[in-house]
Amino acid sequence: MNTMLLGAWKTALRFCGTVFNEVGFYLVRKLLWRFRRPRYFILLGPPGSGKGTLARQLAPALQVPPMSTGDVFRREKAANTNFGKQVTAHLADGTLVPDSLTLAIVRRELISPRFWFGAMEDGFPRTIEQAIAFDLLLARWGASVERVVLLDVDDDALVDRLSNRRTCTNKACGRTYNLKYERSVEAGICDACGAATAQRDDDVPEVISARLRTYRVETKPLCNYYQDRKVLASFKPTGDMTAQEVFVLVKTALQG
Ligand code: ADP
Ligand code: ZN
Numbered sequence: 001m002n003t004m005l006l007g008a009w010k011t012a013l014r015f016c017g018t019v020f021n022e023v024g025f026y027l028v029r030k031l032l033w034r035f036r037r038p039r040y041f042i043l044l045g046p047p048g049s050g051k052g053t054l055a056r057q058l059a060p061a062l063q064v065p066p067m068s069t070g071d072v073f074r075r076e077k078a079a080n081t082n083f084g085k086q087v088t089a090h091l092a093d094g095t096l097v098p099d100s101l102t103l104a105i106v107r108r109e110l111i112s113p114r115f116w117f118g119a120m121e122d123g124f125p126r127t128i129e130q131a132i133a134f135d136l137l138l139a140r141w142g143a144s145v146e147r148v149v150l151l152d153v154d155d156d157a158l159v160d161r162l163s164n165r166r167t168c169t170n171k172a173c174g175r176t177y178n179l180k181y182e183r184s185v186e187a188g189i190c191d192a193c194g195a196a197t198a199q200r201d202d203d204v205p206e207v208i209s210a211r212l213r214t215y216r217v218e219t220k221p222l223c224n225y226y227q228d229r230k231v232l233a234s235f236k237p238t239g240d241m242t243a244q245e246v247f248v249l250v251k252t253a254l255q256g
Pocket of ligand 1: 047048068071091094096122123124125126211
């Protein structure tokens with residue numbers, strides 16, 4: 001009985017949250033966007049190219065919060081929500097979450113207050129279908145994708161980076177480290193927030209190669225899509241460039 005009540009409460013709360021977001025976002029769009037244009041950016045690049053780090057660094061500079069679909073999916077999975085149950089298998093084997101599900105989650109995130117004035121997308125869109133649907137969604141709102149940054153990192157560097165990657169387990173922080181190139185001061189502890197760092201479940205060899213394959217087949221074609229729309233800015237970070245150097249380069253280009 002108690003769990004049923006709790007479930008009903010949760011559903012009711014979620015419903016109120018959704019209504020608040022829908023109404024709030026509608027008002028912001030109609031009343032405030034003319035004073036402050038929303039800005040939507042996309043970071044494209046293979047797994048391990050440094051999109052997450054870059055998104056977190058660029059966010060304050062461009063005043064748009066980062067949104068990582070991977071993080072959102074992992075959060076849903078951890079909370080064991082309906083969405084979470086449907087994405088678990090895809091997270092485990094490195095295949096893509098179906099477009100319809102991804103789009104529904106992205107829309108839900110975009111109308112929440114944090115993203116009312118735009119977003120720095122990290123890991124979305126990942127298929128042509130997602131890109132087209134995203135363009136349509138933004139067009140319906142009277143907005144558009146401002147710039148797409150491609151981090152064109154060579155394949156051989158990626159496996160090495162991903163298998164040595166350690167990620168802060170504090171979801172609100174999510175900083176990444178590398179056992180070879182960028183260690184935390186104290187082993188296993190995040191410099192930024194003090195939480196433990198750990199290897200992500202999908203940063204293991206078999207899943208890494210599946211993710212790289214998925215990227216090559218599904219996501220790489222997006223470069224042409226955005227090139228045709230004249231919003232693509234391509235960067236080829238070399239192995240000896242630090243994350244900070246890449247950040248300065250991209251930021252300068254974006255603020256152009
Ligand atoms: P990475 O880019 O390093 O592979 P992410 O955290 O971005 O890691 O994504 C982890 C997983 O989440 C992907 O392997 C995929 O299963 C799923 N995922 C993330 N974003 C999308 C998306 N836009 N469409 C479909 N699946 C996605
Ligand atoms: Zn941390």
